[in-house]
Amino acid sequence: MSKKRASPGDDEIKPPEISEAHSKLLTELEDEHSRLVIADQFASLYKLIPFYKKRNESLKTIDKFWLRALQNHGAFVSLYGNHTEDLEALKYLENMWVERFEPDPRAFRLEMHFKENPFFTNTVLSKTYSLKTPPS
Numbered sequence: 610m611s612k613k614r615a616s617p618g619d620d621e622i623k624p625p626e627i628s629e630a631h632s633k634l635l636t637e638l639e640d641e642h643s644r645l646v647i648a649d650q651f652a653s654l655y656k657l658i659p660f661y662k663k664r665n666e667s668l669k670t671i672d673k674f675w676l677r678a679l680q681n682h683g684a685f686v687s688l689y690g691n692h693t694e695d696l697e698a699l700k701y702l703e704n705m706w707v708e709r710f711e712p713d714p715r716a717f718r719l720e721m722h723f724k725e726n727p728f729f730t731n732t733v734l735s736k737t738y739s740l741k742t743p744p745s
């Protein structure tokens with residue numbers, strides 16, 4: 610007669626314990642890796658800025674490009690797709706630009722550049738997003 614296998618989870622296998630010193634070493638290595646990845650991302654973003662500027666000049670020739678782009682974005686449509694006044698204002702949107710901040714490129718300012726319009730007097734509307742370090 611064959612021995613019946615235990616159900617998954619019946620024979621709990623615990624991971625081997627590691628020393629506090631090794632745990633600290635692994636944490637330091639993970640932190641260093643994260644810093645290097647962020648630095649690499651930031652360097653890559655800066656290399657792309659000339660391309661983005663060139664692309665923006667080309668996009669200006671396409672009538673209502675940014676309105677069309679936003680209306681094709683699922684999350685945007687689910688939030689703002691039924692707001693007629695917002696969509697009317699976005700007909701005046703000429704350009705969008707993202708400015709990244711050092712030392713962490715995940716922090717940024719989104720700028721929306723508008724033509725003269727009946728909805729607001731500012732030609733640039735911006736929103737800054739930053740990350741807070743979680744408490745230790």
